[in-house]
Amino acid sequence: MNLYLFNPEARRGRAKKLEPKIKQYLIDLGATGEFINLAKKGDAGKAIKEAKKKGTDTLVAIGGDGLLYQIIQEIAHEKINLGVIPIGHSNLLAHFLGIDSWQTGCESLVKGYVAKISLGVVGGRYFTSSVEIESRERNKKKMLGLIPIPSAIQYLPATVIINSENGKLKLQSNIASISVISSSLIKKVSGKEDDGNEDEELSIFIKSKPLHSKKRAKEELTVLRGNSLEIKSESVFYIKADGEPAGKTPIKISIDKQCLRVIAPQKDLDIDKT
Numbered sequence: 001m002n003l004y005l006f007n008p009e010a011r012r013g014r015a016k017k018l019e020p021k022i023k024q025y026l027i028d029l030g031a032t033g034e035f036i037n038l039a040k041k042g043d044a045g046k047a048i049k050e051a052k053k054k055g056t057d058t059l060v061a062i063g064g065d066g067l068l069y070q071i072i073q074e075i076a077h078e079k080i081n082l083g084v085i086p087i088g089h090s091n092l093l094a095h096f097l098g099i100d101s102w103q104t105g106c107e108s109l110v111k112g113y114v115a116k117i118s119l120g121v122v123g124g125r126y127f128t129s130s131v132e133i134e135s136r137e138r139n140k141k142k143m144l145g146l147i148p149i150p151s152a153i154q155y156l157p158a159t160v161i162i163n164s165e166n167g168k169l170k171l172q173s174n175i176a177s178i179s180v181i182s183s184s185l186i187k188k189v190s191g192k193e194d195d196g197n198e199d200e201e202l203s204i205f206i207k208s209k210p211l212h213s214k215k216r217a218k219e220e221l222t223v224l225r226g227n228s229l230e231i232k233s234e235s236v237f238y239i240k241a242d243g244e245p246a247g248k249t250p251i252k253i254s255i256d257k258q259c260l261r262v263i264a265p266q267k268d269l270d271i272d273k274t
């Protein structure tokens with residue numbers, strides 16, 4: 001049975017107007033199930049826990065990346081399929097799966113396929129696409145309480161330890177930011193053991209202090225790949241995973257392979273039909 005979790009506050013509350021259209025379209029498709037309106041904070045957590053107790057086989061997120069991020073934390077490694085009906089702003093996972101509209105998300109529930117995907121793990125929490133590590137909190141200060149005041153770039157000493165199939169690399173530098181991007185993490189649902197290919201690696205982009213002391217010298221960009229990394233620093237670096245706050249340094253980032261079952265609409269994702 002499908003359990004639909006609808007976030008009416010997606011798109012700053014404009015999602016409310018879509019609720020009757022989505023419900024009717026699901027009925028027309030024959031994609032029946034229980035529909036829960038997440039009107040209050042904490043409703044999503046309660047609904048997910050109750051669904052796991054009941055043995056629900058498909059959870060459908062109707063909202064943005066914030067709702068997906070919350071659901072993924074609870075159902076990774078569970079025998080629960082995740083459906084995605086995107087109505088948020090960025091909808092990163094939906095785009096990755098080839099779901100370009102809420103209509104496509106609905107249709108994938110009856111015509112789609114199940115894929116196992118790997119997830120990134122940062123500080124014990126899952127992420128689907130990227131992690132941003134910065135030496136400052138963006139736009140924390142605001143002029144007149146409204147207009148963000150850009151913060152000056154800070155270069156703080158940090159140690160980055162990257163593990164890969166080729167061994168361990170230790171990098172020490174004055175760093176402004178680090179971006180960690182998960183590669184194409186969709187794997188074919190075949191029942192076979194993971195082959196450990198390079199698609200399961202993380203791409204790591206490190207912005208560090210320019211080698212030259214000129215005022216307009218460009219910061220250095222180092223691009224690396226690895227299976228996991230650890231970041232240590234005496235000063236604080238702030239972490240965001242899929243746009244959501246995810247703690248501070250020291251932090252470890254890794255990959256949890258094929259731990260989430262998602263419903264996708266396209267054959268070219270190299271997945272098997274449900």
